[in-house]
Amino acid sequence: MxxxxxxxxxxxxxxxxxxxRGAKNLAPKAMVAALLGQTPSILRNVPNVSDIRVVAGLLALHGVLITKGDDPGEWRLDPSNVEQAHHADIDAHAGSSRIPILFCGPLLHRLGEAFIPDLGGCRIGDRPIDFHLDALRKFGAVVEKLPSGISLTAPNGLKGANIELPYPSVGATEQVLLTSVLAEGQTELRNAAIEPEIIDLICILQKMGAIITVEPNRVIFIEGVKELRGYDHRAIxxxxxxxxxxxxxxxxxxxxxxxxxxxxxxxxxxxxxxxxxxxxxxxxxxxxxxxxxxxxxxxxxxxxxxxxxxxxxxxxxxxxxxxxxxxxxxxxxxxxxxxxxxxxxxxxxxxxxxxxxxxxxxxxxxxxxxxxxxxxxxxxxxxxxxxxxxxxxxxxxxxxxxxxxxxxxxxxxxxxxxxxxxxxxxxxxxxxxxxxxxxx
Incomplete structure (x- = not known):
């Protein structure tokens, strides 16, 4: 506009x-999940909202080829040539979106490093990212805070972990899911968010080859696999x-x-x-x-x-x-x-x-x-x-x-x-x- x-x-x-159309709280995360696949993904029912455009720009910076399908809201995401983007470009494209933090796990798996700028979003309360960073550290990530943002590396790869969230945060649950599916070994997540958009993301990851079990009382088990493929999914x-x-x-x-x-x-x-x-x-x-x-x-x-x-x-x-x-x-x-x-x-x-x-x-x-x-x-x-x-x-x-x-x-x-x-x-x-x- x-x-x-x-x-x-x-x-x-x-x-x-x-x-x-598709949920603003699912579609951008599904696009990030495409980074985990070895083959292209197709996401349907994608809404035309600015958060989608922010994520599309960030994916393109990292080498993901994005094309629109014949049907309205159909996107094809090809991660074959993923590469590290320049920090300044990431910062410029992220704007006020908080989505960049969810790139961490997938990029650590693909490239061994990731960078996220200072995060924005709606002024409705504190948006601490400590839940995300604490979880990533438990997987084996090394977190370094820089004046321009946060740099992450995984010198020894990422390994499964036992994680209990202080609060059933949607974002932190998404972070654990996107990180654990390719981590070595098993991850147990307690006090997880179980919103319908979380379950839809789990469905996407299962289509890609992940092994995820949702237990009672907000417990999710993830068995890491060595490789994931692309998905074909219609967003909730x-x-x-x-x-x-x-x-x-x-x-x-x-x-x-x-x-x-x-x-x-x-x-x-x-x-x-x-x-x-x-x-x-x-x-x-x-x-x-x-x-x-x-x-x-x-x-x-x-x-x-x-x-x-x-x-x-x-x-x-x-x-x-x-x-x-x-x-x-x-x-x-x-x-x-x-x-x-x-x-x-x-x-x-x-x-x-x-x-x-x-x-x-x-x-x-x-x-x-x-x-x-x-x-x-x-x-x-x-x-x-x-x-x-x-x-x-x-x-x-x-x-x-x-x-x-x-x-x-x-x-x-x-x-x-x-x-x-x-x-x-x-x-x-x-x-x-x-x-x-x-x-x-």
């Missing part, structure tokens, strides 16, 4: 059908995008069919959506979400790792909760700064109070964490148009929903962040009948 702002005329329900749908459009339908009093969405991966969200007062129908080719009329109801939500309520789901849903009759409470246990976006919603007329040390609640089911926060939303409160700037990916989409819900005109700037995880969202707004001005 060449423009960085949108002017929304609110008060019009979203109605119609849009399609979601983006459940975060699907939930965002569902929340937009609810907040605006609309009716949106999200093509490509599946029930199984969204069961926790669907339960909360129904409790708030929304309705949905599950079809073979997607899920229809709509506001059936009548008042919305307040809820209490505790975010958590899968199979809990995802932190990425709460921000878009908050806008709908400003229209619920009563007091809703969200306990955010994953990221410590995820409620920063609510300041702009209060500016638009919402009544949201953030408790930076969290709130005590004897009915809690999710274990309290030191850095958690809570937000109390009192509604219903009419929203009015305002000028607001996108702070992060999910918060940014929440601002779009707020603008669509509000009376009057809302100007949203810094839209580039939203394109990191939402494919063609401007065109999808048009398809759903939104009233806005956007100059490209």
């Amino acid at each position: 060449t423009s960085d702002e949108i002017i929304i005329n609110g008060g019009r329900p979203l109605k119609g059908r849009i399609e979601v 749908f983006d459940r975060n995008e699907a939930a965002s459009w569902a929340s937009a339908a609810l907040a605006t009093g609309g009716d949106v069919f999200v093509g490509g969405a599946k029930q199984e991966e969204m069961m926790t969200f669907l339960n909360v959506f129904r409790k708030v007062g929304g309705d949905f129908d599950v079809h073979d080719d997607g899920i229809r979400f709509w506001h059936p009329g009548g008042p919305l109801k307040p809820v209490t939500i505790e975010t958590d790792v899968h199979p809990g309520f995802m932190t990425d789901w709460q921000q878009p849903l908050v806008v709908a909760l400003t229209q619920a009759e009563g007091v809703s409470t969200i306990h955010e246990t994953v990221y410590e700064n995820r409620f920063g976006f609510t300041d702009a919603l209060n500016k638009m007329g919402a009544d949201i109070r953030v408790y930076k040390d969290g709130l005590h609640d004897e009915t809690r089911r999710v274990l309290r964490r030191e850095f958690e926060q809570a937000a109390v939303i009192t509604g219903p409160t009419p929203l009015s148009g305002a000028e607001i700037e996108v702070p992060d990916l999910r918060g940014g989409f929440s601002y779009l929903i707020a603008g669509l819900t509000a009376e009057g005109q809302t100007k949203v700037t810094n839209l580039g962040i939203i394109s990191r995880g939402y494919e063609n969202f401007i065109e999808k707004l048009r398809q759903l009948g939104a009233d806005f001005i956007f100059e490209s």
Whole structure:
């Protein structure tokens, strides 16, 4: 996109059908996995989001040949000529993406060395990479911190390890999977993340020849193999995008069919959506979400790792909760700064109070964490148009929903962040009948 702002005329329900493609939280990692194969890989259902372009650029820097297939979203990745890239080029292409750290294991296997620049990403809380580096050290990697980033070598190769994560981090689990499959011996990973995107990555690695066993209680065993081949895989749908459009339908009093969405991966969200007062129908080719009329109801939500309520789901849903009759409470246990976006919603007329040390609640089911926060939303409160700037990916989409819900005109700037995880969202707004001005 060449423009960085949108002017929304609110008060019009979203109605119609849009399609979601592969998950932003899977497709870039699947592309990195192609580095591990001795033959080309084919990834289907790839979304057109900026994180994909960042990873494609980094792969190209390392000699991976990328070609587009005849079908939309089909990519062929040939790692036959992988080579080390210049540090400055890696830094320039990585931008604000955190994906480069997942290159470490595959590049250590292929080249014996790897480099990652300083990592960016959304400003929603600390993104420590210690989990990643500690795991890589246990595999035998030597880590050296440089002014420009982090250099890694594996003078004696990588060997299987016993690893227990302090927290079921998605990124750290992906790091262990991508590193262990070619490491010598067996790896045991405890307290692993088990999100659907993790399972889809495991499916990809198994197609490549890996031996991975998922045990109960967040335990994963990986038996290292000497060689992997390429894969042919269709990426799982983006459940975060699907939930965002569902929340937009609810907040605006609309009716949106999200093509490509599946029930199984969204069961926790669907339960909360129904409790708030929304309705949905599950079809073979997607899920229809709509506001059936009548008042919305307040809820209490505790975010958590899968199979809990995802932190990425709460921000878009908050806008709908400003229209619920009563007091809703969200306990955010994953990221410590995820409620920063609510300041702009209060500016638009919402009544949201953030408790930076969290709130005590004897009915809690999710274990309290030191850095958690809570937000109390009192509604219903009419929203009015305002000028607001996108702070992060999910918060940014929440601002779009707020603008669509509000009376009057809302100007949203810094839209580039939203394109990191939402494919063609401007065109999808048009398809759903939104009233806005956007100059490209």
